[in-house]
Amino acid sequence: MASQQTAQSTLGILLMAYGTPRNLDEVEAYYTHIRHGRPPTEQQLADLMRRYHAIGGISPLNDITAAEARELEAALNRDGGRPCKVYLGMKHAHPFIADAVARMAADGITEAVTLVLAPHYSAMSVGQYQKNADEAATAARGLTLWHVDSWHLHPKFLRLIESRVQSALARFANPDDVLVVFSAHSLPARIIAAGDPYERQLHETGDAVAAALHLPRHRFAWQSAGRTADTWLGPDILEVLRELAAEGTKQVLLCPVGFVSDHLEVLYDVDIEAQALARELGVQLERTASLNADPAFIETLRDVVRAREVQAAAAGRTSDVVRPGSQTGDEADA
Numbered sequence: 368m369a370s371q372q373t374a375q376s377t378l379g380i381l382l383m384a385y386g387t388p389r390n391l392d393e394v395e396a397y398y399t400h401i402r403h404g405r406p407p408t409e410q411q412l413a414d415l416m417r418r419y420h421a422i423g424g425i426s427p428l429n430d431i432t433a434a435e436a437r438e439l440e441a442a443l444n445r446d447g448g449r450p451c452k453v454y455l456g457m458k459h460a461h462p463f464i465a466d467a468v469a470r471m472a473a474d475g476i477t478e479a480v481t482l483v484l485a486p487h488y489s490a491m492s493v494g495q496y497q498k499n500a501d502e503a504a505t506a507a508r509g510l511t512l513w514h515v516d517s518w519h520l521h522p523k524f525l526r527l528i529e530s531r532v533q534s535a536l537a538r539f540a541n542p543d544d545v546l547v548v549f550s551a552h553s554l555p556a557r558i559i560a561a562g563d564p565y566e567r568q569l570h571e572t573g574d575a576v577a578a579a580l581h582l583p584r585h586r587f588a589w590q591s592a593g594r595t596a597d598t599w600l601g602p603d604i605l606e607v608l609r610e611l612a613a614e615g616t617k618q619v620l621l622c623p624v625g626f627v628s629d630h631l632e633v634l635y636d637v638d639i640e641a642q643a644l645a646r647e648l649g650v651q652l653e654r655t656a657s658l659n660a661d662p663a664f665i666e667t668l669r670d671v672v673r674a675r676e677v678q679a680a681a682a683g684r685t686s687d688v689v690r691p692g693s694q695t696g697d698e699a700d701a
């Protein structure tokens with residue numbers, strides 16, 4: 368009897384994002400949260416404040432994420448499928464992931480697809496979002512979560528990145544002679560030894576885009592590494608820019624494909640910091656436009672959610688209990 372009710376009940380969507388301070392007064396608490404409760408030094412805080420000031424005082428990330436959540440819910444509710452409600456949960460800002468899960472449970476949601484606004488899986492990034500969600504769901508009881516781990520090879524995602532690369536290439540005098548660099552947020556290098564798929568997935572995305580566009584050559588780089596004693600994945604985008612300039616490369620297109628929105632890592636680390644170095648090196652550096660709330664990106668996310676729902680339903684037909692899963696959204700139909 369419960370399953371008949373489930374067929375028409377609302378499917379929850381836990382849309383998870385990094386989160387950003389809403390104003391400069393919130394930066395210290397935000398930074399402390401990122402540092403697992405250890406307040407930053409005065410110097411570290413001043414440096415982060417300086418970067419937020421440099422991009423206009425506040426990151427556009429909150430507005431973009433909210434628009435993505437709103438548009439995704441609208442897209443899901445006009446496709447004729449099971450009615451959906453999107454709950455936004457952030458890793459480091461309000462509303463936190465646990466708050467979103469608690470609200471979902473209070474609303475009577477019993478099944479939800481979880482999706483992180485980052486295409487590539489790492490146990491240290493997406494895995495942590497999922498862990499936060501799982502803990503809250505266990506506490507709430509009666510709420511089953513179906514995780515999407517990654518969607519870095521979803522055909523619609525690849526088409527979107529390809530078109531972003533193509534339009535950016537057109538900004539160069541000699542588009543055939545541009546070196547495309549795909550980047551993502553660096554992570555501590557020890558994840559690789561632990562068998563993490565993060566680096567491989569970044570390469571898979573970049574290689575697929577390069578093949579589709581017949582790019583003569585492309586490279587990979589990491590960016591925005593933390594300022595800690597850890598060894599971070601490299602080479603860094605700044606290091607790659609120096610190397611390319613030394614080799615005589617004059618035109619570089621950076622595609623920060625590990626991020627979906629405009630935020631500090633894109634607007635400061637690329638548009639300000641990397642641009643300054645490129646100018647100094649005499650290199651023309653362009654960057655692909657972020658996906659943000661582009662309707663074609665919202666369609667991609669909608670497909671990823673529906674594909675995960677179908678997978679979960681199929682699993683439910685072959686067993687009595689649908690356990691929190693962790694399949695990828697990459698197999699979705701084009």
Ligand SMILES: CC1=C(CCC(=O)O)c2cc3nc(cc4[nH]c(cc5[nH]c(cc1n2)c(C)c5CCC(=O)O)c(CCC(=O)O)c4C)C(CCC(=O)O)=C3C
Pocket residue numbers: 384385386387388398401402403415426427428484485492493552553554555592593594595625629630631632
């Ligand atoms: C993998 C990953 C993504 C991509 C995937 C995803 O999106 O999840 C990401 C995105 C983001 N990271 C962001 C902001 C920050 N991340 C920091 C620090 C760190 N990030 C890490 C990892 C990631 N971060 C790590 C391992 C640290 C070191 C933590 C420590 O030392 O324990 C710091 C501290 C200062 C600094 O290091 O710069 C800030 C301010 C913003 C919001 C920007 C805005 O407000 O517009 C976004 C979207």
Ligand SMILES: [Fe+2]
Pocket residue numbers: none
């Ligand atoms: Fe970060």
